[in-house]
Amino acid sequence: MPSNVTGVIQDLERVLLSPEQIAARVAEMAARLNVELAGRVVTVVALMDGGLFFVADLLRKLEMPVRLHTLSASSYQGGTATTGEVKVNWPATLNLHGQDVLLLDDILDTGLTLGAITERILEQEPASLRTCVLLSKRRPRLREVVADAGFEIDDEFVVGYGMDFRGRFRNLPCIGILNLDPAS
Numbered sequence: 001m002p003s004n005v006t007g008v009i010q011d012l013e014r015v016l017l018s019p020e021q022i023a024a025r026v027a028e029m030a031a032r033l034n035v036e037l038a039g040r041v042v043t044v045v046a047l048m049d050g051g052l053f054f055v056a057d058l059l060r061k062l063e064m065p066v067r068l069h070t071l072s073a074s075s076y077q078g079g080t081a082t083t084g085e086v087k088v089n090w091p092a093t094l095n096l097h098g099q100d101v102l103l104l105d106d107i108l109d110t111g112l113t114l115g116a117i118t119e120r121i122l123e124q125e126p127a128s129l130r131t132c133v134l135l136s137k138r139r140p141r142l143r144e145v146v147a148d149a150g151f152e153i154d155d156e157f158v159v160g161y162g163m164d165f166r167g168r169f170r171n172l173p174c175i176g177i178l179n180l181d182p183a184s
């Protein structure tokens with residue numbers, strides 16, 4: 001593990017997915033998209049901040065022409081449970097009409113975030129919409145979302161590879177479970 005993250009790693013109860021496991025799965029996801037979206041110009045809508053590393057890694061493996069739009073979508077406010085209110089900075093100039101849209105996010109949990117964004121995208125009548133997440137939690141959704149997932153995980157709060165707890169741990173190269181008491 002790089003020396004700059006050893007202190008942060010000590011805050012983990014356990015590592016769920018290593019950098020190597022993540023990289024291998026992201027490569028598989030990109031390979032599939034390269035086949036299924038071959039010949040199209042793809043408009044990526046990438047949700048920040050959590051999606052930062054997944055999007056950066058996946059996009060560099062896509063071979064078709066890509067346009068990138070990043071949106072900030074937040075509802076956890078650094079905590080371990082959704083506030084239920086998804087705040088989105090949808091740019092006034094963003095128009096997805098007639099485009100082949102690829103919506104990307106780090107994690108599908110309650111479904112509230114991707115549900116809200118999907119609704120906004122579909123209002124603009126894209127030619128197609130496909131959604132990919134790195135992680136999908138096995139749990140009942142508050143909103144149903146159709147998405148391809150890199151990994152199905154148990155219903156535990158995870159950090160790393162873009163995902164935070166109180167603004168920290170996004171820079172972990174792995175994905176893990178915290179040993180901090182979330183109530184502390």
Ligand SMILES: O=P(O)(O)OC[C@H]1O[C@H](OP(=O)(O)OP(=O)(O)O)[C@H](O)[C@@H]1O
Nearest residue numbers: 048049050074075076109110111112113
């Ligand atoms: O399916 P849901 O229950 O809606 O959870 C998923 C969302 O939660 C996280 O965002 P968060 O609100 O933490 O903002 P962030 O991406 O800026 O960290 C994550 O990045 C997803 O966008």
Ligand SMILES: Nc1nc2[nH]cnc2c(=O)[nH]1
Nearest residue numbers: 109156157158159163164
């Ligand atoms: N950091 C983090 N953000 C989330 N947003 C929804 N679920 C999670 C999670 O398990 N961890």
